[in-house]
Amino acid sequence: MEEHSFKNTAIVACGTMSPEINHLVKEGFLDTDNIFYTTPGLHQDINELEAQLIKFVEKAKAVARGVIVVYGGKYCYVNPDNPTRLMKNIIEEQGINVTRIEASHCMGMLASDDEMKQITAELAGGEPVWFMTPGWVKFRKKVFKGWDKGLANENFPRHTGGAVVLDGIGYLDQYMGENPEEFLEYCDWMGIPMQAYPITLDRFKGLLTDQLKVLNQKLTS
Known part of the structure; x- marks a missing residue:
């Protein structure tokens, strides 16, 4: 996995962020061929959110060395039936080659x-x-x-x-x-x-690059 290339990395993202992600693909920053989008608005249906997220992460792992999940944390996944289950638990269960950008929600990815x-x-x-x-x-x-x-x-x-x-x-x-x-x-x-x-997309780019570095460290250590 090249240090600044996403070629061997898949993206699994909430569809709400597809406008920005597709823009980064067009400008050449995101040079991956593997992007998977869950249905926008699943923060209102966390069971479906978890099901789609796991399904697409599995697909992503089959075609890429590492996976970056573009989802917020505490504001995107709130499980009233199991309050101690958090987004980070779901991500951790997917294995060391899966990581998530550091943000609480999609607005926090941009500012x-x-x-x-x-x-x-x-x-x-x-x-x-x-x-x-x-x-x-x-x-x-x-x-x-x-x-x-x-x-x-x-x-x-x-x-x-x-x-x-x-x-x-x-x-x-x-x-x-x-x-x-x-x-x-x-x-x-x-x-x-x-x-x-x-705004610029510099913050979003930085969050994606940070997780690319995390994956590089995990998969080369």
């Missing part, structure tokens, strides 16, 4: 807590902000599966700073241009305005 605090101060004067990634817009029907207007009213309006999309691929501007009515309907459903905050 640090401090960066999100700075964005909140800059855009919303410190008012509470609902952060999202482009995948939360693209896969709205799956990410918010089962949410009616009442549930939306319980969650979104208290974020008086509005919704902010951490956008490292220019997705929201394109979405607004191509689907303006759908964009306005989305904002109306949430009951808060939505805007993009342009």
Whole structure:
């Protein structure tokens, strides 16, 4: 496994992160031929999340030397029936050639807590902000599966700073241009305005590279 190449590494990721991952493939940073996506929004169905994750990791191990899982930790997998079972337990059970990027959720893959605090101060004067990634817009029907207007009213309006999309691929501007009515309907459903905050994908690249190094160390020791 070359130090900076993902050629012998497979990626197993939540489908919500597919816009960023596909972008990194196009620009040549992710030079792997093996990427597997679980259905977006499975944080609401943890049994299906675990089943799909294990299934795709098994497929990934069959075609690559190492596997990097692109999933958050405590916010993506919460098991009310077995509270002590965590995402890290699932990953550890898959073997030494499987690792996961260090982040609590997909927003944390794109911006640090401090960066999100700075964005909140800059855009919303410190008012509470609902952060999202482009995948939360693209896969709205799956990410918010089962949410009616009442549930939306319980969650979104208290974020008086509005919704902010951490956008490292220019997705929201394109979405607004191509689907303006759908964009306005989305904002109306949430009951808060939505805007993009342009970022780089440097943090995400760094998290992926960190785990590539971890795999290199494990598999060469």
